[in-house]
Amino acid sequence: MSGESDFLRRLFEAAVDAARPARIVAGHLPAAPAGRVVVVGAGKASAAMAAELERRWPGPLAGLVITRYGHEEPCAGIGIASASHPVPDEAGAAAAARMMELVAGLGPDDLVIALISGGGSALMPLPAPGLTLADKQAVNRALLACGASIDEMNCLRRHLSGIKGGRLAAACHPARVVTLMISDVPGDDPINIASGPTVADPTTLADARAIVAKYGLELSPQVRAALEDPANESVKPGDPRLARAEAHVVAAPLASLEAAAGLARAEGHDPEILGDALEGEARELGRAMGRQALALRAEGRGALLISGGETTVTLPKDGREIGAGGRNVDFLLGLAEVLDGAPGIHAIACDTDGVDGATEVAGAVIGPDTLARAAQAGYPLARALERFDGHGFFEAAGAQVVTGPTRTNVNDFRAILVTA
The missing domain is CATH 3.40.1480.10 (MOFRL domain)
Structure with a gap:
């Protein structure tokens, strides 16, 4: 050499060392709540973030994060699920469904800590109602091959998802949600980090359809129908379910x-x-x-x-x-x-x-x-x-x-x- x-x-x-979770998680921890603490998240850094959170948190933690195969890190209480990236798989879909179950029924005294990093979009591929994982996989492959920007990819992903585009945070309501994000996207916009599962999405179904038209993507009838269904609109700014949700970018390019x-x-x-x-x-x-x-x-x-x-x-x-x-x-x-x-x-x-x-x-x-x-x-x-x-x-x-x-x-x- x-x-x-x-x-x-x-x-x-x-450059890599500056963004390691061991360096950046400790300085952004919220205060402990009166109620329960549930940890969720997804991304290539999520398991390492969860391990560091456990080392720093004053009490026991429970929850579930999803990371890429081979990126696991041992945790005492937080569950670590592994899934495929960049093309999603059944393991990721099943783990994303379990995550939504974990945050159901929380109260105003509870706290959700979401650990989000790049790769999370493919790792938690919960399809919107009426869609299958195969539909999501086909869209993902088409996006990876067509030259779409990350903004465009994530816009389409958010509108075909049951967990992205603010839907995870909405499911946590009325609990407080604190998201710690490691950014892998140009501009560090939280909505584009893992397709923004805990933040409001200003883009629309019409924007998603325009991306499909721009690249001439060949989509199944089910996917095209989903992009026409108002029920698949993402959670928008000002939605009261996100009133107690906050997001912090703790490491950036x-x-x-x-x-x-x-x-x-x-x-x-x-x-x-x-x-x-x-x-x-x-x-x-x-x-x-x-x-x-x-x-x-x-x-x-x-x-x-x-x-x-x-x-x-x-x-x-x-x-x-x-x-x-x-x-x-x-x-x-x-x-x-x-x-x-x-x-x-x-x-x-x-x-x-x-x-x-x-x-x-x-x-x-x-x-x-x-x-x-x-x-x-x-x-x-x-x-x-x-x-x-x-x-x-x-x-x-x-x-x-x-x-x-x-x-x-x-x-x-x-x-x-x-x-x-």
């Missing part, structure tokens, strides 16, 4: 980027944070940043460009064979294509949850020799671009970043190092 690659990996580790930038400064670099909400097609953003890096080097300027956000990958519909990809490795494919082995430029792109796409790999690093190493291993860049097979390409190049589950999630981390 080169010194530059090691440095970039340490920046990524600093920008804070993680700043932590990485702080480490870089301590090691003598002058980082520039380009933003924590960069969106668009992953490989096109990579190509744009590649041109920026080349321009800086041509001017004789060193730089460290740090960014976050959530890009999209629109898969082709021409029947070609598709490999194993993800937002971060597709970004790096586009970046590597433009750089074409240019000297003095290294980069990293990883998902802070440790999972890029559906593969148990966080992302990858690239340097001037990456293309040559992959080609020597029999995998030219052009083939990887054609097959959307970033993970296969970087495995061949020996450039993958594998962390295992980090048990947090503040979206993607990217850094490009340009040496003069």
